[in-house]
Amino acid sequence: MLTNKEVRELLPHRYPFLLVDKVIELEPGKKVVAIKNVSINEPFFQGHFPEYPIMPGVLIVEALAQAAGIAVAVLEENKGKLGVFAGIDAMKFKNQVMPGDVLTLEAEILMSKLGVTKAKVKASVDGKVAAEGEIKFAMTKA
Known part of the structure; x- marks a missing residue:
């Protein structure tokens, strides 16, 4: 478990x-489960959409990428490196994420080679899948 700090x-x-509030499960280099508490005070809700606020899908993907990044950022060889987004595959959005939801972010590292990591990711609320797919990111010197 990791605190917000x-x-x-x-x-x-x-x-x-910053779209990860805390980590509730971590297997360095293998798996992470993190939490994003979705508040009505998020700046994006002012315009997406004022009368029917839903979290933009692209920010769900970013939250998943940040969570996956934590799984490899904790490894000694990645200390001081920056994870940059490198790709997205077969991402599907299945349910909306709204203010008050607790978004569970899961990432399973499928492959990490030559500084590039591929992860299977899933975001869910109360056990219902909001989004799932695969992402790629590269660890580079900051």
Whole structure:
């Protein structure tokens, strides 16, 4: 488990773009389960959409990428490196994420080779899948 402070030590993102609040399960280099508490106070809800606020899919993907990044950022060989998004495959959006939801972010590392990582990711609310697919990111010197 990682606190928000520990998450901030691993990720360079800051409010309003830090989309992981805490980590509840971590197997370094293999798997991560993290939480994003979705608040009506998120800046994107002002315009997406004022009368029917839903979390933009692209930000769900970013939250998943940040969570997956934590799984490899904790490895000694990645200390001081920055994870940059490199690709997305077969991402499907199945349910909406709304204010008040607790978004569970899961990532399973499928492959990590030559600084590029591929992960199977899933975001869910109360056990219902909101989004799932595969992402790729590269670890580079910051």
